[in-house]
Amino acid sequence: MNRVLIYGILNVTPDSFSDGGRYYGVDAAVEHALSMIEEGADVIDIGGMSTRPGFTDVPEEEEISRIVPVIKALKEKEPSCQISIDTFRAGTARVALEAGADIINDITGLMADPKMGEVIAEYKAKAVLMRDGFGNPDEGWEVMLQRTVDKAKEAGIEDDKIVLDPGVGFTNTREQDIELVNAIPDMIRKWGYPIFLGVSRKRVTAEFYKGTTKADERVGSSIAMALYGVSLGATEVRVHDVKDTYAALAAVARLKGEA
Numbered sequence: 001m002n003r004v005l006i007y008g009i010l011n012v013t014p015d016s017f018s019d020g021g022r023y024y025g026v027d028a029a030v031e032h033a034l035s036m037i038e039e040g041a042d043v044i045d046i047g048g049m050s051t052r053p054g055f056t057d058v059p060e061e062e063e064i065s066r067i068v069p070v071i072k073a074l075k076e077k078e079p080s081c082q083i084s085i086d087t088f089r090a091g092t093a094r095v096a097l098e099a100g101a102d103i104i105n106d107i108t109g110l111m112a113d114p115k116m117g118e119v120i121a122e123y124k125a126k127a128v129l130m131r132d133g134f135g136n137p138d139e140g141w142e143v144m145l146q147r148t149v150d151k152a153k154e155a156g157i158e159d160d161k162i163v164l165d166p167g168v169g170f171t172n173t174r175e176q177d178i179e180l181v182n183a184i185p186d187m188i189r190k191w192g193y194p195i196f197l198g199v200s201r202k203r204v205t206a207e208f209y210k211g212t213t214k215a216d217e218r219v220g221s222s223i224a225m226a227l228y229g230v231s232l233g234a235t236e237v238r239v240h241d242v243k244d245t246y247a248a249l250a251a252v253a254r255l256k257g258e259a
Contacts, residue, residue, distance in 0.1 A: 004230055004249050007084060007105075007238040008033070008041030009200065012066045013050045029070045030077060037081060040246030043103065045238055046070055047086035051107055051133075063092050068099045075100040084128065090115035097123045105196075105238075107133040107170065109148030110155065117155025127157055128196045128236070130165035137171040141180055142190070149191055163194045163236060169202035177204040181225065184232040197229040198238035216240070223248045 012029050033044045048066035049058050071083055084103035085096040090113045093104045097119070105128040110117045112134060120127045129152060131144035145164060152162055164187060166180040177199075184195050199205060205221040206213050219241050226237045227248055239245045253259035 004234075005042045005236040006040055006242060006245060006249075007043045007045040007196075007198075007236065008036030008039075008242045009238060009240050010036070010044050010046045010070070011050070012046060012048055012070055026069045026073050030073045033070075033074050033081070034077060036242045037078060039243040041242045043082040043084050044074065045084040045086055045103075045105060046101075048092070049087070051086070060089050060091050063087065063089065064095050067092070067096060071096060071099040071101055084126075088112040088116065088133075090119045093119045093125075094123075097125055102126060103128060105165075106130065107165075107167070109133065109144070110151040111135070111148070117151055117157060120161070121156040121158075124158070124161065126161050126163065127152065128163045128165055130167045130170070133167055133170045137167075137176050141166060141183055141187075145187065145191070149193075159193075163196045164191060165196040165198060168197065168199045168204065174204045174207050177202070181229050181232070184229060184234055188233045194236060195229075195234040196236040196238065197226060197234040199225040199229065200237075200239040200241065219244055227252060 010029055010033050036044060046067050048063040067085060074081055074083065083101045084105045085093060085101045086105045087093055088106050088108040093116060103126040104120050106116055107130045109129045109132045111132045129148050131141055131148055135144055166183065166187065168177045168180050171177050187195055200222045201215040201218045205218040205225060208221040222241065223245055226239060226245060230237065237245065250259060
């Protein structure tokens with residue numbers, strides 16, 4: 001098993017679906033980020049606006065005001081920390097990169113803001129690009145991801161900076177989510193870019209429990225889906241439960257004689 005990068009989720013919002021409000025404040029956010037780094041996170045993925053289904057939009061100024069103080073405080077505490085910013089706005093991306101962020105994670109695949117690709121290319125930032133997250137999933141992952149790839153190339157984003165996200169959770173059905181995970185080998189064959197998988201605590205992970213579950217009770221199925229995705233070729237995973245995900249990946253590597 002190749003080295004898998006773990007992105008620890010840090011929502012500095014009052015309304016995220018799993019942990020909304022828990023880390024809404026610079027001190028609490030930085031403390032949680034440092035804890036995730038200690039547990040094995042390679043990257044801290046900071047979001048200043050919830051993008052769960054039915055999310056409430058917030059002004060760009062508000063999004064920036066939530067994330068920039070966290071970026072600066074975290075870089076001050078841990079200068080080597082890699083920071084990803086979960087945003088689809090070019091203005092937010094620019095300010096975040098100026099403040100010390102390293103990666104832009106755009107769930108719309110450069111489709112929401114026509115200037116996003118230019119900003120990423122200008123700063124030579126790594127780009128995690130999802131198939132058009134605001135598009136219609138029934139159009140098919142191949143068409144949607146190709147559109148994102150074409151957009152990235154037009155903007156001048158270098159190939160070695162591009163990572164593709166299948167977009168689990170941004171679908172119409174749970175069957176489509178499972179189809180996306182199973183299509184990872186086809187995505188790698190078609191484009192050759194690293195694959196980023198974000199399944200942690202999403203609706204599809206609730207399918208495997210008897211009865212109802214709260215989002216933070218879906219650790220087992222979240223890790224199982226992440227491990228399965230990695231077995232198919234994903235090399236980056238976005239998770240809430242860093243400690244357990246790190247241990248699960250390490251255990252599999254050891255059992256396979258790769259660590």
